[in-house]
Amino acid sequence: MIRTRSLLSDGSRLRRPGPLALPALWGAVAVTWKLGCPMAQQPGLAMRIATSVVFFTVGTGLILGIRRGLSRELERMRAIAHATQLVLLRLPPPRLDGLAVAAGQLSASRGAVVGGDLYEAVATPHGVRVVIGDVRGHGLAALGAVVAVLGSFREAAHDEPELGGVLRRLDRALGRHLRERAREEHPACAGREPREPEHPVAEEFVTLLLLEIRPDGEVYGLNCGHPGPYRIDRRVEPVPVGDPLPPLGAFPLPADLTPYPCTRLLPGESLFLHTDGAEDARDGAGRFFGLQAVLTEAAHDAPVAPAALVHRLHTALLRHTRGRLSDDVALLVVRNDRPRVPAQPAEPGLRRTRPAPSTHW
Template sequence: MIRTSRISRAVRRPAHLPGASRFRGVAPYGLPVGWGVLAVAWKFGCPLARQPEMPVRILTSAVFLAVGAGLLLVARRRLRRELAGVRAVAEATQQVLLRPPPARLDGLALAAGQLSASRGATVGGDLYEAVATPYGVRVVIGDVRGHGLAALGAVVAVLGSFREAAHDEAELGGVLRRLERALQRHLRERARDEHPAAGGGAPAHPVAEEFVTLLLLEVRPDGRLAVLNCGHPEPYRLGDRVERLAVGEPLPPLGVLPLPAALVPDTGARLLPGETLVLYTDGAEEARDRRGRFFALEAALARGGERAPAALVRQVHEALLRHTGGRLADDVALLALRNDRVRVPAQPAEPGLRRPRPAPSTHC
């Protein structure tokens, strides 16, 4: 019975019939086109329409103008529906590809956001992700050379590898090697597609010029930071003051040179409770206004004060757009995390029980 009802519903739906979707696409144009046909027939078939009097000319022009306006309105409405569908798909893609981090993660408050330099795009060449693992909260932020849709392949490769390796690899160096191998596979596939035998034209961003700057970070339970930096800008730490955090000697960007044999993270820094760490891509510091002045990121972070990570990211983005007039030359990604773990003060040792004094002896 259920199967029969499903079949009957499928038969009744015209969308399942061949050409039904094509009919729905041209149906809104039926009324304006019909009026247009009647207007043309009236113009050439009616003797009254061919009279040279001014009222007749005005009436004829009004009829044709109404028909043209109707066609334009129908086309505009259809384009708006298609644009809304494309935007919905783009937003869904962003949620899967560059999903926002959770507001809280293992005692850390997080927020992130991206501004794309490509007009109408919601994702670009920047990437970020944060996951809680048995080894601590692991965070990655990166910047693919170029921006927009051409860089999405590398973003997919690096993010997909990080989301698995962050849980599988006990050492942070092992995570970075997994990211390097994933990017190398992507570049090999790009090289095959760009080969002249593939028949494609010259790419806008050749695979030989593609690389990724990347910062890989681990926040351990005691607040100690382990950092591997592949040519990426150093983060800022916001506490009593705003300071750029030194994270050791940088490694080459992924895709430029092979990683060295030994990958030893820098563990000299710590994120104390109440302090905020801000990771960003170089588009934030290289943004210029009409006079060519660079955006003062450190000053913008200082004005943020002790705001929550979400408010801090929003404030910096607004300041960036004001500084550039809304015209970004490169994608900008920003990720802020605050240590909300409670520092438990040392408890005094429990005083020992006093021993009872021995009773005085009664023996002589």
């Protein structure tokens, strides 16, 4: 890995002088001509004009070469950042244990694919577990907390039989990240190992919604100060998620983490999860984005596939804000595509009969 990086860096160092080679050669020729050619030393307006043209051409070539090299380097860095961010916040598979899933992200930071929002959905032996969250702040500065929470969730969702255990794992992972960041940012780090602060990075926290969709469609959740989802089935209804727990990183979690029975997702119904950037988005006049109204319009048209619904909301958000989002937006849609099992009639031989009355003397 280190060897590959060194080769790539060496290759980039070799490529960088390419656009400047020809202008530099012109410059060397111009200086040699000016200093070594007797004709160039002669006075006169014509010779001054010729010298000015030569050096102007060389200067223009150098500027264009530097600009071209910087443009190539910027495109290369953007491609690397884009690939890295897509690996970090990967799209969930289109189907998970009979559920259709789609997600998308809009970053408020120009040129960024991933900001301070996070989402993930995984199929586990305990059901399909879904997380969506929002790190305080947005853009690349929030990526460290996103990495800590998502990395912990992808392991804990499979290992922990109880949803409360998953949430505690996420809280511990975020706490470690905040402590490590506080140590790195402490002024004493330059000289010696500082004493660990009692309350590291007190203003950092993550609002989060953790859901578990069981095989029978029952949905249980734990809400850490995050907006609740919507259930869509021709109608759009807010789903209750219980009394909110404190956001991760702000205060300790309570001892009792009993999941709240949110709803039952029947076949054909969808859950729409979002971060608060969707509801808080405003247009130029300060009007909020009508999230529920857009969802209701989509539900009335026809049954919409999860990916199409995410695309439709992204388009409506960008149109409403004219592409100037003030906060990151993450959307995730889960639709129950499991087949309906009709009630089976009882077999004749198994039909219940009323027992004969007994007589006691």
